Amino acid sequence: MTTVLLLTATGLGVAALYFLVASGLTLIFGLMDVLNFAHGAFVGLGGYVGWTVADRLPGSPGLVLGLLAGVAAGAATAAVTELAVIRPLYGRPLDQVLATVGLGLAIPALLQAVWGADARTWTLPGWLAGTVGLFGARIPSVRFLLIGLAMALLLGLRLLLGRTRAGLVVRAGVEDREMVTALGIDVRRANLAVFALGGAAAGLGGALFGLYQGSVSPGDGTSLLVYAFVVVVLGGAGSITGTALAAVAVGLVQQYADYASASLGDESVVILLAAVLLLRRRNLRGRPA
Amino acid sequence: MSAVEPVNTAANLLELEDVRVRLGGSAILHGVSFTVAAAGVTALLGRNGVGKTTTAKSVLGLYPATGSIRLDGRELIGLPTHAVARLGIGYVPEDRGVFAGLTVAENLRLAEPREQPKAGYPRVYELFPVLEARAAQPAGTLSGGEQQMLAIGRILLRRNRLLVVDEPTKGLSPKVAAEVARALKEVAETVPVLLIEQNLSVVRTLAGQAVVLDTGRVAHRGATRDLLADPARTNALLGVSTARADPVRADTARADARGGTA
Amino acid sequence: MNTLTSTWRRGPLASRWVRAGLVFAVLYALPYSTLRIPGVFDGPLDAPGVLQLLAVCLVFAGLAMSYDLLFGHTGVMSFGHGMFVTGGMYATTILVDHAGFGLWTSAAIGLAVALAAAVVLGAVALRVEGIGFAMVTLAFGQAVAILVVSGSPQLTGGEQGETLDAGAVPAVLSGVRNTANLYWIALAYLAVCALVVWGLAASMPGRVMRALRENERRVEVLGLNPYLFKLLAFVVAGVLAAGGGVVYLLLLGGATPTVSDSNFTLSLLVMAVLGGTGRRWGAMIGGVLYGYAGQSLTRVSGSSAVAGLPGVLRGPLEQPLFLLGAAFVLVVFFAPGGLTGRFGGRMRREEA
């Protein structure tokens, strides 16, 4: 029983990370048809910037400021990417993807150049470093922080998409971008907003991944990105709720299978993906929220 | 080019001059020139696949075109689509462009103009009462005819100088098609319309002027009445004889045309 | 120069097969040459180090061509191509080291396994279209990568990779003196890739693939099933990639998990785009350049000139991937047709 609880908590914690990365990915892909290979770079950057701040400023203030710095770094990098790389290539969708591939190779290399190839240890403040007892299971406190923040993001995104005009534009744009522009709406602003928002979530994800592992390393972004892609495929591009559900499914399946036999976790994720694809003969595009 | 025909700029709202479009490596429009009058309905006709939709999309800036497309003398080519729309061109696309996952009310809200967002609603609801009744329903669950009404009604919330409407009666039953045509006729009393249409009885009742395309070129321009009065010519240009031009037949002709190109 | 290029285009060398034969004849003769090209190669052309470098370039060229069969010729973007390279490489190594089969038997079984895997994986992954396919293949590739690194380390050697049992390698292929033979094997592999890719491109299925790249709807209208032609491209590309994995294995003397990394597949994409996608010589040239740059950038990165730079500049310049990634973005922006598209102006896209 305690094992099940621990596995579930870990699975949900990992799912939270996947959701943080995949939510931006799915909105960007849904709205702009850009499979953003630079997203892992936003994750990595968020992690390192967050770590740098938290390393200088120990304790809880450092943690909070570190997370905020990660968010800011992710958002800023993503916004610059949209403005400087994606927007000039508007109308060349393949080149947009290729350019993000280039960034996805260059930025992690840059991170390695600046912070070195070895992992940097992220020391947690005392209250977060311990575990919480839950029905006899000792669950690391960080997991709850991850789950809480991911749920807050889910709620916030749902409100944003469902209740605001900007959200309406994004939802409509995911369905039919051309028609949105034909109604006199400048989708480029929505594009920038979605990129920045996705980058912010990815930056937060990177910093939280650092907390979860207790360290940050140059390959963090890339390793999360692959699972985030799987989550996007399972959840349906452009769908926030679908992405959240898929993230939970992937996180739990991975942890349970890993417990059964080491390295089975990742294989079972791929089997899950293949099974869903075989059973679901429809296009990748889903609906937002 | 424009010397061939005397151009009365005062009466012409939209002018296309030598418009060329290439898509997926092949030339689709090979220099299309025609004008749309500042009042009433101008029909854009032609068999399936001749480039009518392409013409409409290049007016909206959805396809890259060369040549010149002017609204009241203002060049549209090179403008992004949202800027073209803000100049007052309302677009009802062939597939209706309704956002299926959004509710009817949300579809309408998206089209509201920034200034006086609510001003247009009474007239739209008067024209299409069904939109008010189904406001909370996802647009994807509406019938084809209702979706078409939403697509037209939505655009009427905006202040338009020209409507571009692409095959509004396509796939609708004769009764619903007639209903849509009646609404369009009422709309056309206040806003000029460029109407793409295969249903010749609709064309006959709505359009004063007609432009006929044939494989990316203008094959005919003139009064609709004169064109439809000449069955041989109509048949040569459109592949349907006027005597049998009802929607069902038009659909069959369309299927034939498709089979022929395959 | 002008007369030279015009002879190339209109003279007796006009036939593309004659030209290709000429290029391969020159490549074949390289190990007999003692020519030194200072600044480009460290020694004469017949030096083992130089031949090894060139052989890697040729293998990359073949792999890039196999990738481009999918990406450039058919318009299908896979991010899991590296798994076939991995498959060929590891299947051969494991069969040699742990099942005691001979090298060529193992390689043949490896290719057969890759063929079967390509059919199954392609059949599943191609159910999703466009960019979704890219994500799905990425996930499959990742599964293979994890299997190789942490699946069963006693078979695959984990992160270190697995050395190929030297006893199983024929004497003519081992030892520094025989590097020329390895070079010729790499060249033969490239020639096979070229024959298959060019031959396929000139055939009926190749024309359908090209039509798919331009406009999938038009193919459907003709009553052909796009799925089957994409699957054909996927399978042929996969088997060619597995063959490349075997040759790369011979060059390295062992299997390495780097070929299973998603970055390896991305680098194949980079090669194809750098050279010019869907073109006759594009991917091949891109592969050679990338192979050369990848190996000599490491040299530049480690050079004293870079070491003397201030830290801010030195850091990034010491990262070959940073330079390649940045260069790639520039190519996408400023030379969208790739190098053969940009500078070979009139070199035309493959037209059967």
Ligand SMILES: Nc1ncnc2c1ncn2[C@@H]1O[C@H](COP(=O)(O)OP(=O)(O)O)[C@@H](O)[C@H]1O
């Ligand atoms: N996106 C596209 N890419 C390539 N060809 C297209 C595209 N859209 C339309 N076409 C082709 O352009 C031609 C004209 O199409 P269209 O303007 O839709 O015709 P119409 O509306 O008159 O039936 C057709 O032959 C069609 O196949």
Ligand SMILES: [Mg+2]
């Ligand atoms: Mg049309």
